[in-house]
Amino acid sequence: MQAGRLSWKDVREAIHEWILSGRYGPGDKLPRDADIAVELACARSTVQRAMQDLSDSGIVERRRKGGTRVRQDPVVRATLDIPITRREIEDRGGLYDYRLIERSFGKPPRAVRIAMNLSDAPDMLRIEALHLCDGRPYIFEDRWVCTTTAPNILKVDLSRDSANEWLVRNAPYTRFEVKFFALNADQRTAELMATTPRSALLAIERTTWLDDRPITHVTAIAAPGYRLLSRS
Incomplete structure (x- = not known):
């Protein structure tokens, strides 16, 4: 070989x-x-x-x-891969659809810069998008992409192709961090997710790097009833 x-x-x-x-x-x-x-x-x-x-x-x-x-005493940990949302929906037998809500450039907020380990940051690509399962909201993504690390995303038609799938397939990372937390839906999020304001929703926050260079930071908000499966 x-x-x-x-x-x-x-x-x-x-x-x-x-x-x-x-x-x-x-x-x-x-x-x-x-x-x-x-x-x-x-x-x-x-x-x-x-x-x-x-x-x-x-x-x-x-x-x-x-x-x-x-290790003398191996640490038992769950293993989480970064999922392709389309595949996740289709594997569950659902019909996948995708909508780009907004594509813009701007300075990421302080919370995003901290998550990316940046004291300062250039303008980044911001993508807000909605993934749907059987015509209903499934996951809403609020994503920031560092285009100096992943410049080819600028060539992608994000009205047709999701940044989630493109990045998983085309932007290899050397490490990532993931956080889970609950939030109460504000008015806009409630409208996007077809639920009521202040509904409890699961949020998944992920950041990926190529060595010490940030690739993307995304907050993915799941619809009520979403279940996450992990195997180790």
């Missing part, structure tokens, strides 16, 4: 299988990233990305100059 053919997820699963099978037990030191890359015939950077995910998942522990070891 030629170097670079495996994805980081393939490499992650291979290393995880080594641990699950007992090849490497709790506390054991794993081979160097370079040696794993040779064994799996992939790029060293691919191994590094896989190892970082295993570390973030609490399966291994990486220390500078100390190598990587299987």
Whole structure:
């Protein structure tokens, strides 16, 4: 197999299988990233990305100059992927539709800059959009995109293609943060989500980065009755 053919997820699963099978037990030191890359015939950077995910998942522990070891007491964590909303709806048997509400440029508010770890920020692309399931509101997105990190989004017809799906497919990230909280719908949100003002709604706030460069920050507000499934 030629170097670079495996994805980081393939490499992650291979290393995880080594641990699950007992090849490497709790506390054991794993081979160097370079040696794993040779064994799996992939790029060293691919191994590094896989190892970082295993570390973030609490399966291994990486220390500078100390190598990587299987954790003595693995941390059990739920794994959340960034979903493509269209696919999420269709997988549930629903009919998907999408509406662009507004596309604009401007300075992101302070809360968004803090979420992106920016003390200051250039003008960014703001996208407000509504995803529908069987003709009813499903998720409303209020999204900010850093076009210096993801410039090709400026070529996308956002009246037809959702930024959610385009970014998942075309803007690879090295890390992301997600927060969940409840909010009471204001008048505008209630109208968009076909509910009553002050209804309790689930909000999902996500921020992604490519290394230290922010890609996007989105607040996704789900319709009443929305359920989130996570598997570990």
